[in-house]
Amino acid sequence: MADQEATWGVVIVAAGRGTRMGTVESKQYLLLRDKPILVHTLQTFEAMSEIAAMCLVVGPQDVERCEALVSDYGLHKVKSVTAGGSERQHSVQQGLRALDGVADWVMVHDGVRPFVTHKAVRACMAKAMETGAAVLAVPVKDTIKQVNDNGIITATPERRSLWAIQTPQAFRRSLLVQGLEKAAADRFVGTDDAMAVERLGVAVSVAEGDYTNIKITTPDDLPYAEFLLATRERERGTDV
Numbered sequence: 633m634a635d636q637e638a639t640w641g642v643v644i645v646a647a648g649r650g651t652r653m654g655t656v657e658s659k660q661y662l663l664l665r666d667k668p669i670l671v672h673t674l675q676t677f678e679a680m681s682e683i684a685a686m687c688l689v690v691g692p693q694d695v696e697r698c699e700a701l702v703s704d705y706g707l708h709k710v711k712s713v714t715a716g717g718s719e720r721q722h723s724v725q726q727g728l729r730a731l732d733g734v735a736d737w738v739m740v741h742d743g744v745r746p747f748v749t750h751k752a753v754r755a756c757m758a759k760a761m762e763t764g765a766a767v768l769a770v771p772v773k774d775t776i777k778q779v780n781d782n783g784i785i786t787a788t789p790e791r792r793s794l795w796a797i798q799t800p801q802a803f804r805r806s807l808l809v810q811g812l813e814k815a816a817a818d819r820f821v822g823t824d825d826a827m828a829v830e831r832l833g834v835a836v837s838v839a840e841g842d843y844t845n846i847k848i849t850t851p852d853d854l855p856y857a858e859f860l861l862a863t864r865e866r867e868r869g870t871d872v
């Protein structure tokens with residue numbers, strides 16, 4: 633019953649510089665068809681009735697332009713546009729503060745993962761409400777090796793236990809806040825949100841997602857992103 637009435641907030645992190653993409657314009661603002669990648673992402677969450685509020689976290693220099701994007705695209709659930717920090721984890725913390733008192737449950741999502749589906753987001757939310765914490769992920773397809781600085785293989789972890797972790801990552805808000813506070817106190821910086829909660833000794837569940845929920849990271853992701861967008865539009869029958 634309580635689960636049905638849960639209020640969800642979403643932190644969309646988009647304060648990165650996109651170093652690996654190597655473009656002058658940060659990758660979250662590159663156009664995919666006619667819209668910035670970040671707007672595609674925000675619209676996916678805006679359309680979900682379960683979501684009450686979003687906080688968009690961007691570079692300090694981009695706050696004004698993003699407020700304009702939020703207004704131009706009618707993104708009414710974006711209640712604040714906040715300046716992020718030097719690491720993704722610091723940006724998440726800024727976003728969570730902005731959602732204080734707004735939602736008991738939160739998701740963190742990368743602004744550069746525009747292809748997440750409503751079905752996958754709902755699977756992640758449902759799993760989190762069962763367990764307190766859940767992330768979307770897919771089983772890895774390749775054999776993964778650990779390699780040392782001399783280029784020599786040192787270990788081959790069993791593939792059956794390896795998953796590639798995506799976003800959204802969904803948590804009871806108090807749990808994520810506690811995890812991030814401990815991480816800050818310990819000067820620990822993780823590459824995803826689950827790590828902060830794992831460090832509390834709390835189990836984080838995995839909800840199986842889709843291989844198409846890519847994080848646009850390097851230039852070779854762009855043609856694939858165009859292809860995915862065209863495929864989605866064809867499926868929706870809105871191709872022009």
Ligand SMILES: Nc1ccn([C@@H]2O[C@H](COP(=O)(O)OP(=O)(O)OP(=O)(O)O)[C@@H](O)[C@H]2O)c(=O)n1
Pocket residue numbers: 645646647648649650651652653660689716717718719720721723724742743744745847848849
């Ligand atoms: N200090 C940071 C770093 C990253 N991010 C966001 O976290 C997401 C995932 O990060 P990544 O793909 O690594 O983005 P960048 O940090 O921009 O890329 P790079 O590492 O190539 O510079 C992105 O939406 C990015 O904008 C953020 O909000 N604040």
Ligand SMILES: C[C@](O)(CO)[C@H](O)COP(=O)(O)O
Pocket residue numbers: 720742796797798799823824825847
């Ligand atoms: C959170 C994340 O998207 C999960 O795959 C990823 O860890 C972000 O890492 P990055 O170093 O910021 O690309």
